[in-house]
Amino acid sequence: MTAQDVEMIKAAGCTAVLDIMTPPQHKQRGLENNKLEMLYRNAGLQLIKHQEVDGVDEEEYALQVFQAALVLDEIIGKGHNVYMHCAKGISRGPTLLVIYMALFLRHPQWYSHDDIAADIKDQYALSDPNMQMVDLVVSRNKDFQQK
Numbered sequence: 001m002t003a004q005d006v007e008m009i010k011a012a013g014c015t016a017v018l019d020i021m022t023p024p025q026h027k028q029r030g031l032e033n034n035k036l037e038m039l040y041r042n043a044g045l046q047l048i049k050h051q052e053v054d055g056v057d058e059e060e061y062a063l064q065v066f067q068a069a070l071v072l073d074e075i076i077g078k079g080h081n082v083y084m085h086c087a088k089g090i091s092r093g094p095t096l097l098v099i100y101m102a103l104f105l106r107h108p109q110w111y112s113h114d115d116i117a118a119d120i121k122d123q124y125a126l127s128d129p130n131m132q133m134v135d136l137v138v139s140r141n142k143d144f145q146q147k
Contacts, residue, residue, distance in 0.1 A: 001029065001036060001085075006043040009083045016047035016080035020068050020096065022054050025087045036085070047080060053092050055130070066137050068096050073104040094120050094127035098134045103141055113138065 009017075017040050026032050040048050051068040055061045075082050086093035098116045113134045120127050 001031060001039060003039055003042065006039045006045070010043045010045060012083075013081050014083040015045065016075050016078075016082050017045055017049070017085055018068065018072055018075060018082050019048065019050045019085040020053040020092060021085060021087050022052050029087075045083075047075065047078070049075060053086075053096065055092050055133075058133075058136075061133060062137050062140070065092070065096050065099060065133065066141060069100045069103060069137075072096065072100050089124065090126050090128050091130055094124070094129040095133050098129045098131075099137050102134070102138050 019036065021031075023032070026036060037048050049071050051064070051071045053061070053064045053068050072082060072084070084093050084096065086096075094117070097120055098113055101116050102113055113131060117127075117129045117131060117134075120129065
């Protein structure tokens, strides 16, 4: 991630960032010690939230990805366009997005997680959401679909 990358994110209309990477992922990419946050702030993106999502342990993953969906909903509820910073954007980010769309956004196909995933895949072909995790988290938190 470079200052140029961040400028492109801002130029695309993003006004906030949700960073779901883990500390080891930050370190692996040379982004430790708040370097990533400073890049965003220097570009004028002032709302930066961190909600670690580690896809290693299933139970922890389920809790973390739901918490990240709550944070995403909070940011969007404040009127922001959100850039979700994930390590690769292949699984955890798309998984979070399907969960958010099903539980909070009430996507037109909210009842069909596969249809939501297909819509995301149409936008980003490399996405591969963890559909078992989506089903688990949505089934545990169905009350959010009623709000």
